[in-house]
Amino acid sequence: MVAARFLTPLLCAITAGVIATDQSACAGNPPLWQPYRPAPHHHVMVPARKVGTPIDPSAIVPQQFIVPAPPDGIPIEALTDAELDQLSACCGESFNSVKSHFDPIIDKHLKSLSTGASASNGSLKLLPGDVIWHSYWAGAKEPRTAGTFFKETGNDLSLLDVTLGGRSSLLRDATQNDQGLWHGWELQIEGAANLRLNLDENGDLDATDFRFGVPFILARNQLHWKIAYYHLSSHVGDEFLVRNPGFSRINFSRDVLVLGASYFPLPSWRYYAEAGWAFYDDEGSAPWELQLGLDYAQPGPTGACGIPFFALNGHLREEVDFGGNLAIQAGWLWRGHAGRVLRTGLHYYNGKSSQFEFFDQFEQHIGFGLWQEY
Secondary structure, three states: OHHHHHHHHHHHHHHHHHHHHHHHHHOOOOOOOOOOOOOOOOOOOOOOOOOOOOOOHHHOOOHHHOOOOOOOOOOOOOOOHHHHHHHHHOOOOOOOOOOOOOOOOOOHHHHHHHHOOOOOOOOOEEOOOOOOOOOOOOOOOOOOEEEEEEEEOOOOEEEEEEEEEEEEEEEEEEEEOOOOOEEEEEEEEEEEEEEEEEHHHOOEEEEEEEEEEEEEEEEEOOEEEEEEEEEEEEEEOHHHHHHOOOOOOOOOEEEEEEEEEEEEEEOOEEEEEEEEEEEEEEOOOOOEEEEEEEEEOOOOOOOOOOEEEEEEEEEEEHHHOOEEEEEEEEEEEEEOOOOOEEEEEEEEEEEEOOOHHHOOOEEEEEEEEEEEEO
């Protein structure tokens, strides 16, 4: 009974306090914290407005459900032009995709940007910056700048074949269609020195072949024709003669007319074949030769990451009863906007020597190389 007398007034005081707090909240003074819950339904009087006047959400939506608009000047992270160039140049297809263009060598639009001229302009051009016809990648006597280190397994020699040369366009009157296919003609000049260094003899020069040529190119979309003249002469190195006093040097030389063709069934694939006839040949050389092969790599500029490539070449020569050699190369390739190509990879060669001072000797090469193509 005593406890009841003390508890009854206490409970009445607590109840009165709770009721007073709830009435204060309803009167427009909300507590400092409210849970995220649906607001009670209230009948809100919306003032009359004209038709077409936007409604102020704060007039009919409880404040706890209104998200304030962000202030002006919020920093936004953006990539600079230099960062975009880095992203487009590495590990993936460039933003200007080459898949929509049928250009066997280079993306049409990027090339026109790099040369400053329209790729489809058919006016006569003197010394254009690129070429329509490119060297055969696995061709031993093609003009390029390259170094190939290999073991010659027959004689167990460590050799380095160095090529110093290139090709360029002198005159061109050709157009490109929307797919990047050439239609017209081009006059080129080419030249190369093919040196063989014997690494087992302190890099002595064993032999050198010199080649100079003038190709005329006729392009008809996927099919390209080559009519060319070239001169080739072979020379043995002085150091080789000192080491081999019994060797009888020959004046292997030839002046050759060439008819060749290359065909692109797909942008990545190039098939080629050519026949050469020497109207002058000397000391071991015979008139006829045949060459055929293929090159494979995706077209267009590659960026820093590069792409894989594969090349195959067969060269048959009358002076060795239409035997000759087979060359296979595979590895990684980089291509710039002007169409020049840098390759590195494995090299295999089997057949008669690629140095024509030793034209009738059998060789087998296993090694690797670095080749810059034009």
